[in-house]
Amino acid sequence: MIDPSYEIIGIIAAILTTSGFIPQVYKIYKEKNAKGVSLTMYLILIIGVLLWLVYGILIGSLSIIIANSVTALLQLCVIIFKLKN
């Protein structure tokens, strides 16, 4: 297990980097338009994020697990929206 005091830094990092992704999802939801985003790019990104999730589980890092679960869900929303339109 990773030192809990290290996890505090990881959790703050996770909140900051994940929150950067929220405005994009909100913009697509509000405008009901995902033309500006690339499906290929999102598919590459979500595979990367899911691999980070596997990595986080393997090394027992709570920060990596939380950050990448939330990011994967947000990216999945964008991909579903993109495929439906």
Next chain:
Amino acid sequence: MIDPSYEIIGIIAAILTTSGFIPQVYKIYKEKNAKGVSLTMYLILIIGVLLWLVYGILIGSLSIIIANSVTALLQLCVIIFKLKN
């Protein structure tokens, strides 16, 4: 130290998620225009990425160190371009 076989998964994850950021930097460089990106957002993101870097050093994760060093450099390029224009 983290198991080297785990690091392979982390490195692949790092390549996939970092590469997703390159088209944005290239677009700004090519168009010589960073109007579409938010400075506040990039400042929040780079603080998050630098905290991930600290976290990676603390837990001894090569994948996290590499991924976040490259991402921080790319984000720094965007921030410098944004401030100069």
